Amino acid sequence: MAEILIIEDESAIRRVLVKILAEESKNYNVSEAEDGLSGIEMIKEKDYDLVLCDIKMPKMDGVEVLEAIKKIKPDTPVVMISGHGDLETAVNTMRLGAFDYISKPPDLNRLLNTVRNALDRKTLVTENTRLKKKVSKNYEMVGESELITIIKNIIEKVAPTDARVLITGGNGTGKELVAHWLHEKSNRSKAPFIEVNCAAIPGELIESELFGHVKGSFTGANKDRAGKFEAANGGTIFLDEIGDMSLKAQAKVLRALQENKIQRVGSDKDIKVDVRILAATNKDLKKEIEDKKFREDLYHRLAVILINVPSLNDRRDDIPLLVEHFAKKIAQEQGNGAKKFTSDSLKLLKEYDWTGNIRELRNVVERLIILGGDEISKKDVTLFASKQ
Numbered sequence: 352m353a354e355i356l357i358i359e360d361e362s363a364i365r366r367v368l369v370k371i372l373a374e375e376s377k378n379y380n381v382s383e384a385e386d387g388l389s390g391i392e393m394i395k396e397k398d399y400d401l402v403l404c405d406i407k408m409p410k411m412d413g414v415e416v417l418e419a420i421k422k423i424k425p426d427t428p429v430v431m432i433s434g435h436g437d438l439e440t441a442v443n444t445m446r447l448g449a450f451d452y453i454s455k456p457p458d459l460n461r462l463l464n465t466v467r468n469a470l471d472r473k474t475l476v477t478e479n480t481r482l483k484k485k486v487s488k489n490y491e492m493v494g495e496s497e498l499i500t501i502i503k504n505i506i507e508k509v510a511p512t513d514a515r516v517l518i519t520g521g522n523g524t525g526k527e528l529v530a531h532w533l534h535e536k537s538n539r540s541k542a543p544f545i546e547v548n549c550a551a552i553p554g555e556l557i558e559s560e561l562f563g564h565v566k567g568s569f570t571g572a573n574k575d576r577a578g579k580f581e582a583a584n585g586g587t588i589f590l591d592e593i594g595d596m597s598l599k600a601q602a603k604v605l606r607a608l609q610e611n612k613i614q615r616v617g618s619d620k621d622i623k624v625d626v627r628i629l630a631a632t633n634k635d636l637k638k639e640i641e642d643k644k645f646r647e648d649l650y651h652r653l654a655v656i657l658i659n660v661p662s663l664n665d666r667r668d669d670i671p672l673l674v675e676h677f678a679k680k681i682a683q684e685q686g687n688g689a690k691k692f693t694s695d696s697l698k699l700l701k702e703y704d705w706t707g708n709i710r711e712l713r714n715v716v717e718r719l720i721i722l723g724g725d726e727i728s729k730k731d732v733t734l735f736a737s738k739q
């Protein structure tokens with residue numbers, strides 16, 4: 352349901368607008384205010400998806416109302432309604448942040464188009480803010496060590512280019528996180544980020560998963576289906592665990608890279624795709640090449656930029672920061688206040704052998720929070736952080 356507020360002192364115009372909008376869609380819930388002051392009170396009380404506001408009104412004119420709305424609810428689109436004498440003012444309000452203006456008497460098509468556009472934009476802005484929040488919450492890259500700073504700098508430089516990136520590093524070192532940020536900070540960030548875990552898909556299905564298939568191309572292919580490459584069009588595809596991909600699938604990926612074209616399994620029709628490729632592996636691909644398990648030509652195509660994510664053992668300075676970060680997140684998830692870690696306990700955790708794995712560190716933090724005292728001490732760490 353879209354909540355629309357009309358602020359207009361002339362009741363006849365209000366009636367016309369309400370009628371047009373109510374007849375246009377059952378999803379428009381239209382409210383009315385007969386002057387700017389009461390309009391603003393209503394906006395303070397409730398989130399409107401769109402405000403239509405007359406320019407010439409007694410008490411408070413439309414420009415003042417617009418300025419007030421931009422202060423209290425900056426994301427709410429405002430469409431100005433202009434009479435004969437104030438067309439120039441209407442144009443100027445766009446500079447003050449009005450979404451658009453319509454003239455009196457309202458032209459049906461123009462009014463409905465403007466309303467639809469403004470609501471579409473509102474939906475996009477809301478969605479974008481929601482996603483941004485989600486991204487910054489789940490994908491925060493914690494760390495100030497020299498090695499992680501180098502990685503952050505590389506991401507800043509490489510993300511806006513279309514260069515392919517091969518991300519290497521041990522299990523749970525943060526490879527996927529790096530891939531997310533490369534997408535998020537690129538010009539493709541509004542388009543999809545599609546992740547494929549090549550190790551989790553059985554060899555005989557990977558081609559269809561990546562490139563799609565046409566009906567009847569194999570048993571079980573009941574209808575045409577697009578693959579991940581098509582789904583990622585305009586955006587980024589992240590081929591995780593690429594070292595586990597079959598040689599046959601590698602050949603097809605190579606073609607997609609060379610020609611920006613794919614074919615669905617069972618079809619010889621080329622489909623153009625515009626996809627940036629990021630790949631990750633914890634395998635030593637040079638060795639896989641020697642063992643004839645990985646194509647050398649594909650390696651060179653993928654590894655334009657190489658990012659090696661260091662193991663936690665190589666950036667121990669980040670451990671206390673990560674512990675506190677996870678403690679805060681776990682507390683948020685459980686709705687509690689975050690437990691404190693004494694400096695001795697942090698020092699001890701810093702010395703542990705983490706074999707690079709941040710996931711393991713998070714588990715240990717969670718275990719300490721559950722089993723340890725009100726403040727996590729060195730003794731708690733000795734008792735509960737061991738790996739058995």
Ligand SMILES: Nc1ncnc2c1ncn2[C@@H]1O[C@H](COP(=O)(O)OP(=O)(O)OP(=O)(O)O)[C@@H](O)[C@H]1O
Binds near residue numbers: 491492494633
């Ligand atoms: N620098 C960091 N700051 C905060 N959290 C991190 C950081 N690096 C990794 N993490 C978190 O650790 C977990 C493991 O990271 P991620 O999945 O990116 O690792 P990976 O190398 O892709 O793992 P795998 O090898 O299993 O695919 C994730 O929950 C991630 O959010």
